[in-house]
Amino acid sequence: MKNNLKIYNTLSRKKEVFHPINPPHVGMYVCGPTVYGDAHLGHARPGITFDIVFRYLRHLGYKVRYVRNITDVGHLVNDADAGEDKIQKKARLEQLEPMEVVKFYTDRYHENMHQLNTLPPSIEPTASGHIIEQIELIKKILKNGYAYESDGSLYFDVEKYNKAFHYGKLSGRRIEELMQNTRELAGQEEKHNAFDFALWKKSDPKHIMHWPSPWSEGYPGWHLECSAMGAKYLGETFDIHGGGMDLLFPHHESEIAQANAATGHDPVKYWMHNNMITINGQKMGKSLNNFITLDEFFTGNHKALDRAYSPMTIRFFILQAHYRSTLDFSTEALKAAEKGLHKLFDAFYLLNELKPSKKSSVDVKAFEEKCYEAMNDDFNTPMVIAYLFDLAHILNQVSNGQENLTKADIDSTKTLFSTFLVDLLGMKDEKGKDNSELVDYLMDTILNIRQEAKTKKDYATSDLIRDELAKMDIQIKDTKEGAKWNFK
RNA sequence: GGUACCGUGGCCGAGUGGCUAGGCGGAGGUCUGCAAAACCUUAUACAGCGGUUCGAAUCCGCUCGGUACCUCCA
Structure with missing residues (x-):
């Protein structure tokens, strides 16, 4: 089997081509x-x-x-x-x-x-x-x-x-x-x-x-x-x-x-x-008694945490640093990871709504190669993530009409996201839509009522609906194509 | 003390000789009833000193600072 995977071998202190x-x-x-x-x-x-x-x-x-x-x-x-x-x-x-x-x-x-x-x-x-x-x-x-x-x-x-x-x-x-x-x-x-x-x-x-x-x-x-x-x-x-x-x-x-x-x-x-994860520049470890358990992260039940941080936030946070570097923990860094991950999944879903063009203005294939190169370079996940962010930006531009992608390129971008973000980085969307018929129906109804209110310039009502839904972590976005919703 | 590693902008973090990393945050703008999202523009950097080089965050030396292992620890 041929590949260009290089792994850093502690024994030789060098990156070596992987030959099983x-x-x-x-x-x-x-x-x-x-x-x-x-x-x-x-x-x-x-x-x-x-x-x-x-x-x-x-x-x-x-x-x-x-x-x-x-x-x-x-x-x-x-x-x-x-x-x-x-x-x-x-x-x-x-x-x-x-x-x-x-x-x-x-x-x-x-x-x-x-x-x-x-x-x-x-x-x-x-x-x-x-x-x-x-x-x-x-x-x-x-x-x-x-x-x-x-x-x-x-x-x-x-x-x-x-x-x-x-x-x-x-x-x-x-x-x-x-x-x-x-x-x-x-x-x-x-x-x-x-x-x-x-x-x-x-x-x-x-x-x-x-x-x-x-x-x-x-x-x-x-x-x-x-x-x-x-x-x-x-x-x-x-x-x-x-x-x-x-x-x-x-x-x-x-x-x-x-x-x-x-x-x-x-x-x-x-x-x-x-490498180790550090907290205030020091290794997080059992003997130092400065560790935060995973359950504490997931529940927010720890004095160093201002709120809960989800498993995928933790996973993404860890993957944003190379595994051989120390990684310094802070709630600020976790929040950045959380927002960034959300952005990637938004772009991933946006792919389903993009209108194909006759020609592409972006070389999608090059991104795939770069992602593989990064993985082959001793599992450089931060680089892979950076390329995914670049792609996400491009997808938003396509959505705004600033760039163009063909149907084939949209499809291969979907595959790329699915391969690298979901299959290889192992990220999953924790906040995806609940696609049950009931929820769809209810949300459609609510958003229609809100649209009615907006048409009548009854902004008090439309804002009330938005604020109430926000309490359930449901976020309303008014776009040109009408209101959209998702979980925050 | 020994051994090894590291020091990048407000925060996290890629990058090993020349080309904008990226994310979050900040500032200004576009869109919007407002908001959110997105887009556009923008500021802030390579611990310090010296050397090699046409050119260094990137190589070499020294200094300062930090961390890990040497005891269980992922």
Whole structure:
């Protein structure tokens, strides 16, 4: 399959032409959420970023298997707090079974992702459902000599690994620096080196979630699940691995190490990382406690928000920045996104009303090419959106008689909007007309009465009708062809 | 401290050597009973200093400022 798609590969720090390992198949693994809390704006970014990748690869004709895990085996809160993990802590606080916490937040995550109009992954494996695979992976690493046991727990021997491979190839770190800079934390006596990471942890008595293994009753280490599940569903080497930049080190670095230690070769061809969303210039994150959940955006129920912002506003806001740039959140920026999106859909609908001309004064075909170029350039969605705005402007000009389009060009513009705005960017109109017969009839009646009033110059009545409808978010526009309405 | 990235007009944000990015907001105008939308015109920019070049927001150096990772975090 031929294409000109270029993807920025974190591994090489360059844009590379995308050549899948086994075309037309593409395997993509994306780090999903740890389900111990509601998804916030930060979670929306990888969800949407890799939804775009998924949609575009499929559009290009690839058969994509998109795997996104659910982390339901809690990572430790921190090393000093060994023995308690995030999900367990949440369960204790809410007096629930850990799996109740997991189920509750998994469902809510799915609902949020659905609201954002992201396509569901092909496979959504859970860590707890792949304990056996993780144990098997540890056995391989152990057999190859890159792990050591210490009182029932197993650790990855980074120093030894680094002699045969390169620990730090993804994140640009060197082991000597890690030696100097890794913080000394309590509870690490079992490790040979501070930067060694756990493959298996023996659980202490108060730990609820644990499984049997050849070494101890315990639970798998932080980075293991992605290595095990990625290999299981996508093979020992697959095409794309995605996630947030904050996972680059140590998570993804360690995944590479685990795979090499087990199989002798790298697990992933293209590593993709989305950047962070910032609030007041600072990363929005759980630990900083400055996050706003998606539900809070959708309801407006947060002190930093003046009102609700819809899922599509959030999605469009995110797509207006390139995925590798930080994106600064503000209500002002969200309002701009909301208005802009509305403008695009207005233009999209306007296409149905344009009068065709014999000749076109605009080269529509060129826009299509430019949109593809932008997508091929490492998924440059802000550029695609800019071209759609340019087109929207042209369509309005056509409507005003300043530009002309043939029937064929109007149709291909429709296709273009439908392809890029709806199919690829995944935008949908939340405020479209309710096209039921009843509503049509009622609105026609009301607008006719209003027209009567206007004809009699009874503007008090006509304005009253408009103001009352506005309370239901119905907007009246008086055009040359008569009054039109839509939802605000 | 180490590593990496960034600093674009009121706000958000593209752009990697020469050609108007775009959206929102502001100002003026057209249309309109008014409004809305749309259209037309317009202002506001590339952190600072130096260098390379015929030419730099874009390359190089320095300075200042900010962020991320190095501990769980999308």
